[in-house]
Amino acid sequence: MNTPQQPIDIAAVIDAAPLSRLQLRILTMVGLTVLIDGFDVQSMGFVAPAIIHAWGADKAAFGIVFGAGLLGMLIGSLVLSIAADKIGRRPVLIGATFAFGLCMLATTQVTTITGLLVLRFVTGLGLGAIMPNAMALAAEFSPKRRRVTLMMWVSCGFTLGAVLGGLISAALIPVWGWQSVFVVGGVVPIVLSAMMAFHMPESMLFSVVRGTGLVRVADTLRRIDPACAATPESQYVVPEARPKSAPVAELFRSGRAKTTLLLWGVNFMNLLNLYFLSNWLPTIAKDLGLSTSTAVLVGTTLQLGGVAGTLAMGPVIDRIGFYKVLIPALFVAAFAIAAIGQTGLPLPLLFVVVGITGFSIIGGQPAINALAATWYPTLLRSTGVGWSLGVGRLGSIIGPVIGGELMRMNWSNNSLFLAVAIPAIVSAGMLALMASARSGVPSSVTPC
Numbered sequence: 001m002n003t004p005q006q007p008i009d010i011a012a013v014i015d016a017a018p019l020s021r022l023q024l025r026i027l028t029m030v031g032l033t034v035l036i037d038g039f040d041v042q043s044m045g046f047v048a049p050a051i052i053h054a055w056g057a058d059k060a061a062f063g064i065v066f067g068a069g070l071l072g073m074l075i076g077s078l079v080l081s082i083a084a085d086k087i088g089r090r091p092v093l094i095g096a097t098f099a100f101g102l103c104m105l106a107t108t109q110v111t112t113i114t115g116l117l118v119l120r121f122v123t124g125l126g127l128g129a130i131m132p133n134a135m136a137l138a139a140e141f142s143p144k145r146r147r148v149t150l151m152m153w154v155s156c157g158f159t160l161g162a163v164l165g166g167l168i169s170a171a172l173i174p175v176w177g178w179q180s181v182f183v184v185g186g187v188v189p190i191v192l193s194a195m196m197a198f199h200m201p202e203s204m205l206f207s208v209v210r211g212t213g214l215v216r217v218a219d220t221l222r223r224i225d226p227a228c229a230a231t232p233e234s235q236y237v238v239p240e241a242r243p244k245s246a247p248v249a250e251l252f253r254s255g256r257a258k259t260t261l262l263l264w265g266v267n268f269m270n271l272l273n274l275y276f277l278s279n280w281l282p283t284i285a286k287d288l289g290l291s292t293s294t295a296v297l298v299g300t301t302l303q304l305g306g307v308a309g310t311l312a313m314g315p316v317i318d319r320i321g322f323y324k325v326l327i328p329a330l331f332v333a334a335f336a337i338a339a340i341g342q343t344g345l346p347l348p349l350l351f352v353v354v355g356i357t358g359f360s361i362i363g364g365q366p367a368i369n370a371l372a373a374t375w376y377p378t379l380l381r382s383t384g385v386g387w388s389l390g391v392g393r394l395g396s397i398i399g400p401v402i403g404g405e406l407m408r409m410n411w412s413n414n415s416l417f418l419a420v421a422i423p424a425i426v427s428a429g430m431l432a433l434m435a436s437a438r439s440g441v442p443s444s445v446t447p448c
Contacts (some may be wrong), residue, residue: 006235007235007236007237008221008228008230008234008235008236008237009236009237010204010205010208010217010221010236010237011144011205011237012237013221013224013225013228014141014142014143014224015143015144015145016143016225017143017224017225017228019143019146020223020224020225022201022220022223022224023141023142023224025199026137026141026200026201027138027141027142027150027153027154029192029195029196029199029200030093030133030134030137030138030154031134031138031153031154031156031157032157032192033093033097033130033134033157033189033192033196034130034131034134034154034155034156034157034158034161035157035158035160035161035164036097036130036161036185036188036189036192037127037130037131037157037158037161038157038158038159038160038161038162038164038165038303039161039162039164039165039168039185039188040100040104040123040127040161040165040185041069041127041158041161041162041165041275041278043165043166043168043169043181043182043185044065044066044069044120044279045066045165045278045279045280045281045282045283045299046165046166046169046170046173046181046282046296046299047169047173047178047181047182048062048065048066048279048282048283049282049283049286049292049295050173050177050178051116051178054177054178055113057113059283059404059407061113061404062404063400063401063402063403063404063405064117064401064404065113065116065117065120066120066275066279066400066401066404067397067400067401068117068118068120068121068124069120069121069123069124069127070124070275070393070396070397070400071121071124071393071397072120072121072122072123072124072125072127072128073124073125073127073128073393073396074124074128074390074393074394074396074397075124075125075128075390076096076124076125076126076127076128076129077128077129077131077132077386077387077389077390077393078128078386078387078390079128080092080096080125080128080129080132080133080386081129081132081133081382081383081385081386081387081390082248082382082383082386084129084132084133084136084382084383084386085379085380085381085382085383088202088203088206088207088210089133089136089137089202089203089206089382090137090196090200090201090202090203092129092133092382093129093130093133093134093137093196093200094193094196094197094200095129095193096125096126096127096128096129096130096133097126097130097189097190097192097193097196098189098190098193099125099126100123100125100126100127100189101185101186101187101188101189101190101192101193102186102190103119103122103123103126103186104123104182104183104185104186104189105182105183105186105187105190106119106186107119107120107123107179107182107186108179108182108183108186128386128389128390128393129386131155131158131369131385131386131389132382132383132385132386132389133382134154134155134157135151135154135155135369135370135372135373135381135385136203136373136381136382136385137203138150138151138154138373139151139370139373139374139381140203140204140205140206140378140381141203141204145318146318147318147370147374148314148317148318148322148367148370148374149314149315149317149318150314151314151366151369151370151373151374152310152311152313152314152317152366152367152370153310153311153314154366155310155365155366155369155370156307156310156311156366158306158365158366159303159304159306159307159310159358159362159363160303160307162278162303162306162362163300163303163304163307165181165303166282166296166297166299166300166303167300168181168184169181169296170293170296170297170300172184201216201220202216203378204217204220204221205378206378206379208236209378209379210379214232214234215232217230217236218230218231218232218234248383248387250380250383251376251380251383251384251387256375256376259375259434260384260387260388262430262431262433262434263368263371263372263375263388263434264387264388264391264392265426265427265430266368266392266427266430266431266434267368267372267388267389267391267392267395268391268392268394268395269395269423269424269426269427269430270330270361270364270365270368270392270395270423270424270427271365271389271392271393271395271396271399272395272396272398272399272423273333273337273361273395273399273420273423273424274361274362274365274396274399275395275396275397275399275400276399276400276402276403276420277302277337277357277358277361277420278299278302278303278362279399279400279403280400280403280404280407281298281299281302281340281354282295282296282298282299283295284407284413285298285299288413290347294347297351298350298351298354301351301354301355301358302354302355302357302358302362303358303362304355304358305354305355305356305357305358305359305360305362305363306358306359306361306362306363306365307363308355308358308359308363309329309358309359309360309362309363309364310362310363310366310367312359312363313325313326313329313363313364313366313367314366314367314370317367317370322367322370322371322431323431323432323434323435325367326364326367326368326428326431327428327431327432327435328428329359329360329363329364330360330361330364330424330425330427330428330431331424331425331428332356332360333356333357333360333361333364333421333424334421334422334424334425334428335421336353336354336356336357336360337357337361337417337420337421337424338417338418338421339353339417340353340354340357340413340417341412341413341414341415341416341417341418342414343413343414360424361424368388369385369388369389372384372385372388372389373385395423399420403416406419
């Protein structure tokens with residue numbers, strides 16, 4: 001038991017204690033914010049065919065609409081992750097969740113492509129703050145022995161949300177119209193932001209390093225481990241010093257430059273693939289002559305594969321490390337993506353290769369996020385994950401936009417999916433470079 005006179009090691013207390021109800025509640029709430037993030041992104045892909053039909057719009061124009069939302073997410077990731085490392089993860093996460101909920105509700109009133117584009121951009125600003133802060137909080141409230149697994153399960157909210165986006169869209173659109181999807185997507189985050197305002201504590205490590213909120217830190221520690229004698233006067237072990245320069249510059253100091261650039265590259269390539277497939281696969285499937293409901297199920301299978309990949313990879317990574325799991329998974333993804341575009345592929349086999357693609361690409365993204373979160377120290381964690389994702393968002397913007405342009409140029413599905421397979425191979429290569437220099441990179445979980 002710690003006494004008030006002894007410096008308390010917060011990480012050691014979390015590592016030694018069983019997972020408490022408070023930690024489970026925190027992980028659930030941040031997981032729900034990630035879920036609604038995935039719901040929004042994927043539901044837009046499913047809603048697009050209904051809007052195209054209702055408005056008589058050119059489907060290629062939706063490449064720009066998809067890109068606008070992702071551009072907003074890019075800017076939100078870059079700017080709001082820095083804000084979170086200055087003022088805290090809690091206020092940024094709560095504010096962003098409330099704001100994008102309002103924007104989703106406002107989208108129900110849009111009647112033009114231009115109006116939709118603007119609102120998708122503004123919605124993306126709030127969504128961009130979700131993943132960096134959710135991953136930071138998940139890392140800081142998880143014990144070392146289960147950190148990657150829990151972080152990936154939180155990230156699994158994205159793919160679960162995407163699955164729900166498909167299922168809810170398929171159920172609501174024929175009865176209530178495309179606007180009903182955005183009503184659901186707006187009400188849920190507004191309610192969730194209110195729940196977090198009452199029940200979400202700030203990161204304890206962040207509070208201690210910043211020297212603020214120490215009364216709440218003591219209370220949170222006692223709720224995690226009742227045997228911990230933390231008081232408002234307690235002193236804490238401070239594992240790191242405040243950065244001496246701007247947070248982004250710190251990502252390139254202390255031997256972090258190579259890993260930072262490689263993480264950016266892996267995120268760019270993987271998110272290019274992820275968002276191209278998430279946004280365009282239902283529409284491409286519809287163009288192949290499949291019914292709307294079957295096309296939606298093809299897109300949903302991609303996300304279900306991602307859920308399976310996330311759940312399966314986390315415990316394995318905790319045991320053998322990131323690289324031994326991610327590198328082979330991305331090589332397999334390249335072959336599966338190429339197979340999607342093969343002419344005359346039987347429908348059951350199409351579902352199989354789409355599921356494998358989701359397992360590797362979508363299931364691998366939470367592992368990439370977890371790698372970034374375990375690499376950077378507390379006061380750089382949101383910035384590190386946010387900028388890694390932010391640069392990756394360039395890929396997520398380019399993927400859907402280029403996809404729309406290639407379809408406008410009448411590329412065959414075979415050529416299109418062969419091209420999309422290339423980024424998966426490049427991602428695997430960059431991870432191999434990280435593995436070759438892993439003396440400075442965590443192979444599994446390294447406490448920060």
